[in-house]
Amino acid sequence: MGIDELIEAVQSYRADDAFRARLDLGQWRQFAAYLTAYQLRAGDLLIKQNDCDRAAYFVGQGTLQVYVSGAAPGTSRIALMRPGALVGETGLFSDQPHSANVEAMTPSIVWALHLPRFEELTARAPLIANEVLRAAGAVMVARLRASLTLRIAVA
Template identity: 85%
Template sequence: MGTDDLIEAVQSLRADDAFKARLSLPQWRNFATYLTPYQLRAGDLLIKQGECDRAAYFVGQGNLQVYVSGAAPGTFRVALMRPGALVGETGLFSDQPHSANVEAMVPTIVWALHLPRFEELNARAPGVANEVMRAAGAVMVARLRANLQMRVAMA
């Protein structure tokens, strides 16, 4: 899987919490050079609840499940992430521990944006970096709203 495949997956994802960066194709390709690909096996944990990780991940291929440990009874699934989804975006904004686990359901390829690489992008292409942060922040807001609605509906 190449970066053009990842860009297509991100741009084609139709979800309320999709990463909707307003970047031209050359800007997308520039941004993609700051990402690091990782291959996960089914069952591998990408993010562990309670640990800090200063990175965000784009799902390139495969599926991830987001779940909370310790919820009654045992485990509570929060979401399923498909190709094109952004996960772990809070790592770009805060060094606080993650509130959920993220596990590969099938063999999966993710592309990581580590904070030092983002800072490098910000120094070299601040307009692209600003748009990435805006879009990542919009993902967080959409997820916060969805979680609040779910809690209100459950009450």
């Protein structure tokens, strides 16, 4: 999977919590240089509840499930994340532990934005970094509102 497919997936993702960065194609490609691709097998854990991970991940291919360990039966799954979704975005804002697990349900490709790379982007292309931060913050707000409505944890 190339970066153009990821860009297409992110731009076409239509969920309430979609990452809606206002970047043109050139800016997307510049931003993409700061991302690292990872392949996951079905069952691989991308994010472990209570671990600190200073990265955010874009789903390029596959399906990930977000769930909470130790929840009441039938209430552990929070969400399914499909291509174009952003997950683990709290890692860009805080070194607090994650409140949920994120596991690959199918073979998947995710693109990671690790905090040190984001800090590099901030120094080299502050307008792009600011837009990424704004869009990731908007994802968090949408998920916080949903969690308050449903009274569930935020990943």
